[in-house]
Amino acid sequence: MKIDMKTATKCRYLTSYFSIALMVLSFVFIGMKGINWGIDFTGGMSVDISTNSSVTSEQLKDVLDPILDQEVRVQEGSSSGKWNFRYQPTSTEKTPDFAKILSDNIGPTEIIQTQVVGSSFGDEMKQQGFIAGLICMLFIMAYLSYRFEWRLASGSLLALAHDVILVFGVFAITQMEFNLTELAAVLAVLGYSLNDSIIIADRLRETLRANPTGDTQILNNEAVIATFSRTMVTSGTTLITIIALWIMGGSSLHGFAIAMFVGVLTGTWSSISVGTTLPELLKLKPVHYMPKEISADP
Structure with missing residues (x-):
């Protein structure tokens, strides 16, 4: 089945707007209700x-x-x-x-x-966790900028932040306890989302190199379509495993399973929409991946 390029672009943009709205909503609930920190953090x-x-x-x-x-x-x-x-x-x-x-x-x-x-241990964990997360994001940004160019790196990084913010937003809305188990799920979501973003970014880079005069919107859509089936199969099988863990894992793993479910679900569409739309808005073009001429001047 052939997918219309205009329809694909419209879907990517609409999904990106939806993601921004969900991020704002998450920030509102986090600010109003806060996170219901568990005993691991509060003592x-x-x-x-x-x-x-x-x-x-x-x-x-x-x-x-x-x-x-x-x-x-x-x-x-x-x-x-x-x-x-x-x-x-x-x-x-x-x-x-x-x-x-x-x-x-x-x-x-x-x-x-x-x-x-003691609660002081939990406060220290929150502080160190925030610092570790910030350092992790900076290193990811540096690596992606080196490998893919900073515009593509920005899209992948925003997709990562989007997934984490939405997971915290769900916990703020539902007021479920957030303990070390749920923190482990958030870190797992980071790894999963980053892997998915890198797959799409790598395909987009190769598409841009192969079409030096092509339109970035169309090439973006071609890269998404080329990796779409792989993304759906990977995400689908992962979600099935998470649902099984949710149902069969008992109450002690409910929070972990919910955090993973939200993270994988949001990570799937953020890699496709947010991770590709932002580089497009930042004027990513095939010329950014063309070999640079070496000057013959001494």
């Missing part, structure tokens, strides 16, 4: 327990959530029957007798260790 109580190997995280949450009047984060330990759960103390009342409560509801339970997670 709280961390409890390690040992219980029957047949106990599941859902059973633990069914017992702990009503008692603590909050959604408790439960993670499996290093071996069968070992669990760690974290919660945010809401008052100065005495800590519940978890050993007795859990023993009465799920079977014999032993408290291995109880720790207080």
